[in-house]
Amino acid sequence: MLNDSFEIVSCDERGYMIKCRFHNKIIWVAFTKKGFGRGGEQHPIKQYSLIINGKVMIKMMFHTQEIEKVYINQDLIIIPEKIPHVMIALEDTLSIEWHDGELPPFKDKVLYEPYRKLVRGQKMKDEENPFKLIVICSVTVPECFDRLLKKSLEIIGVPYKLILTDPNLSLSESYNSILKTNMDDIKHSKYLLFIAQDVPIQDVNWGQKLVAVCDSLPDFGYGSIECRRGKEQIGYYHANKADEPPVEVMTCDGAFAIIPSKIFLEHQFDESFPWYPVMEDYQCWVRLVKHLKVYHVPVKGYATCATYGCPIPSKWVSQFANNTEYVNRLAEDHKRLLKKWNLDELITTTFG
Numbered sequence: 001m002l003n004d005s006f007e008i009v010s011c012d013e014r015g016y017m018i019k020c021r022f023h024n025k026i027i028w029v030a031f032t033k034k035g036f037g038r039g040g041e042q043h044p045i046k047q048y049s050l051i052i053n054g055k056v057m058i059k060m061m062f063h064t065q066e067i068e069k070v071y072i073n074q075d076l077i078i079i080p081e082k083i084p085h086v087m088i089a090l091e092d093t094l095s096i097e098w099h100d101g102e103l104p105p106f107k108d109k110v111l112y113e114p115y116r117k118l119v120r121g122q123k124m125k126d127e128e129n130p131f132k133l134i135v136i137c138s139v140t141v142p143e144c145f146d147r148l149l150k151k152s153l154e155i156i157g158v159p160y161k162l163i164l165t166d167p168n169l170s171l172s173e174s175y176n177s178i179l180k181t182n183m184d185d186i187k188h189s190k191y192l193l194f195i196a197q198d199v200p201i202q203d204v205n206w207g208q209k210l211v212a213v214c215d216s217l218p219d220f221g222y223g224s225i226e227c228r229r230g231k232e233q234i235g236y237y238h239a240n241k242a243d244e245p246p247v248e249v250m251t252c253d254g255a256f257a258i259i260p261s262k263i264f265l266e267h268q269f270d271e272s273f274p275w276y277p278v279m280e281d282y283q284c285w286v287r288l289v290k291h292l293k294v295y296h297v298p299v300k301g302y303a304t305c306a307t308y309g310c311p312i313p314s315k316w317v318s319q320f321a322n323n324t325e326y327v328n329r330l331a332e333d334h335k336r337l338l339k340k341w342n343l344d345e346l347i348t349t350t351f352g
Contacts, residue, residue, distance in 0.1 A: 035089060050074070085115065139197050221290055
């Protein structure tokens with residue numbers, strides 16, 4: 001059409017940005033090199049961004065609460081009107097952007113200085129811009145994941161990447177395969193969080209607080225959430241100890257396990273052990289080989305068992321129907337664990 005146009009708005013060390021007017025609609029095409037930022041402002045109208053190729057971290061400031069989230073190929077980002085925001089490229093990224101209407105001229109832009117300085121500054125170093133958490137979850141009951149853990153991740157409060165385990169592998173095999181296929185992200189993360197699908201946490205920015213507690217412990221090697229059994233109904237656990245200090249334990253439950261990424265890169269899980277003993281075995285390595293400590297970490301929230309309000313997988317029914325066989329097998333695994341580490345006993349502080 002006669003009024004269609006293409007204008008190169010900027011081309012510098014960050015990449016380039018092209019303003020396209022097509023059928024009276026303005027679309028911005030941006031290529032941003034890894035480590036550089038764009039934005040640092042707020043708009044009077046809603047903004048939409050589509051990641052064509054690459055990976056970005058979006059920061060948005062909602063009043064006094066900052067939300068950070070990572071987006072990858074084909075993800076659509078919606079930024080509400082009047083919300084300060086900035087985009088940081090975690091990889092070389094091609095994106096397109098459009099708005100609900102026409103933006104005001106540059107001179108009338110409302111800048112948000114804490115974010116704008118990221119855009120003005122030089123390229124950010126990788127270590128300044130990592131995932132804080134790699135969240136690894138085994139989903140056997142999708143309804144349970146959607147109702148519980150998925151909602152917890154919406155208020156995690158730190159940049160994270162969610163990885164779902166392969167249901168065709170044992171958990172220890174699946175966890176180790178994750179290391180091989182996500183090596184780059186793990187190297188640039190602080191912690192790996194192994195979490196069950198049925199752990200809802202209600203504390204806003206709980207991931208941010210969790211990372212801060214772990215960072216404060218110089219001898220931290222492994223942590224688990226501290227919960228207590230509730231009185232409301234069977235199979236219901238709660239943890240409301242966010243204001244209490246971490247507690248050192250011998251070993252603890254693996255339903256919510258946080259491990260420093262650099263530790264996991266050094267040593268992976270022993271695939272000869274099934275779930276539960278494999279996490280106890282890892283904690284023995286942390287304490288006896290690395291000479292680091294295992295902690296219960298206080299997090300305010302709730303944790304229910306996967307059977308609470310969700311359909312139970314048939315394989316779980318068959319496994320627990322013959323409870324004696326399951327308990328005997330678990331006892332044999334623990335004997336093998338004690339022998340491996342030359343221990344007389346192993347005290348595990350459970351989730352409840």
